[in-house]
Amino acid sequence: MITLRGLTKRFGPATAVDDLTVDILPGRVTGFLGPNGAGKSTTMRMILGLDRPTAGRALVDGRPYRELRHPLHTVGALLDAGAIHPARSGRAHLLATARSNGIPRRRVDEVLALVGLDERAAAKPGRTLSLGMGQRLGIAGALLGDPPVLLFDEPVNGLDPDGVRWIRQLARSLAGQGRTVLVSSHLMSEMQQTADQLVVIGRGRLITDAPVAEVLAGGAAAAVRVRVPQPSGLAALAARLAAEAVTVEADGPDALTVTGLTAERVGDLAYDLGVRLHELTTVAPSLEQAFMALTGGSVEYAANGSPETAR
Numbered sequence: 299m300i301t302l303r304g305l306t307k308r309f310g311p312a313t314a315v316d317d318l319t320v321d322i323l324p325g326r327v328t329g330f331l332g333p334n335g336a337g338k339s340t341t342m343r344m345i346l347g348l349d350r351p352t353a354g355r356a357l358v359d360g361r362p363y364r365e366l367r368h369p370l371h372t373v374g375a376l377l378d379a380g381a382i383h384p385a386r387s388g389r390a391h392l393l394a395t396a397r398s399n400g401i402p403r404r405r406v407d408e409v410l411a412l413v414g415l416d417e418r419a420a421a422k423p424g425r426t427l428s429l430g431m432g433q434r435l436g437i438a439g440a441l442l443g444d445p446p447v448l449l450f451d452e453p454v455n456g457l458d459p460d461g462v463r464w465i466r467q468l469a470r471s472l473a474g475q476g477r478t479v480l481v482s483s484h485l486m487s488e489m490q491q492t493a494d495q496l497v498v499i500g501r502g503r504l505i506t507d508a509p510v511a512e513v514l515a516g517g518a519a520a521a522v523r524v525r526v527p528q529p530s531g532l533a534a535l536a537a538r539l540a541a542e543a544v545t546v547e548a549d550g551p552d553a554l555t556v557t558g559l560t561a562e563r564v565g566d567l568a569y570d571l572g573v574r575l576h577e578l579t580t581v582a583p584s585l586e587q588a589f590m591a592l593t594g595g596s597v598e599y600a601a602n603g604s605p606e607t608a609r
């Protein structure tokens with residue numbers, strides 16, 4: 299379990315993490331979500347004792363990282379996948395970490411197998427590793443001490459679809475074993491498929507801490523898409539909907555998206571007007587829409603497009 303209490307980090311006048319209080323519980327994948335610069339990496343660095351909080355506490359299994367007696371056996375982290383010596387092989391890198399932490403050699407073979415790196419890949423020098431292999435090696439390092447708590451900072455960044463699927467399954471299976479798994483991402487769609495719980499931050503502050511399903515249900519209203527083949531019918535329906543105090547947006551040349559009415563009500567209004575429909579669909583909000591509804595003002599670059607395209 300990870301416990302954050304009033305966790306705050308200031309860099310000069312800038313507040314990167316602002317009074318964060320959250321419990322990150324075992325047995326589930328917690329998605330740590332926020333736009334670039336929201337403070338996710340800084341929070342993870344404080345959990346791992348790499349940055350000192352300006353105020354508040356970050357505890358792993360009840361202790362600050364620096365007071366852990368067996369840190370590698372308590373918490374494993376993937377922070378920067380590129381953090382391996384360019385001339386050293388992946389296997390040598392893991393062996394050195396294992397040796398200095400009293401972990402037996404055979405565990406290195408176990409974790410290499412766990413992350414799907416074969417002998418040839420493990421023998422390559424760091425500088426020749428692909429991004430995906432680097433991520434796998436970083437995760438192998440995180441798993442070395444078989445820790446009950448795992449932190450993955452943007453693990454799917456730059457990975458191909460197979461790599462993304464693999465990380466997703468790994469995170470889920472680690473949580474299934476009862477571990478605490480915290481995965482940061484600025485990709486809402488990714489978290490929708492991976493996480494059970496969401497901790498969303500914006501500008502260092504907690505925006506929400508809730509199950510994914512709850513964020514989806516409460517963050518943004520479902521919309522209704524209605525497609526009308528005749529332009530006159532489309533105009534008549536749009537005018538009628540305008541009188542209903544709902545949000546109506548054009549959706550291509552022959553369709554409208556209506557927020558604030560059920561599909562049944564939109565269908566009934568069309569029927570009353572004698573307007574023929576070719577489609578009437580309820581569109582569930584995506585996590586991304588829910589996220590935008592939640593973060594609103596905290597997304598500094600909203601004008602440049604969605605957070606997914608901002609990196």
Ligand SMILES: Nc1ncnc2c1ncn2[C@@H]1O[C@H](COP(=O)(O)OP(=O)(O)OP(=O)(O)O)[C@@H](O)[C@H]1O
Nearest residue numbers: 309313314332333334335336337338339340341484
């Ligand atoms: N060492 C530092 N010195 C000064 N400012 C910093 C430092 N580290 C982070 N920051 C600032 O703190 C804020 C939070 O950064 P952080 O990297 O934690 O965000 P993030 O949510 O992880 O985003 P990203 O995904 O872009 O890394 C940013 O405004 C960043 O510029």
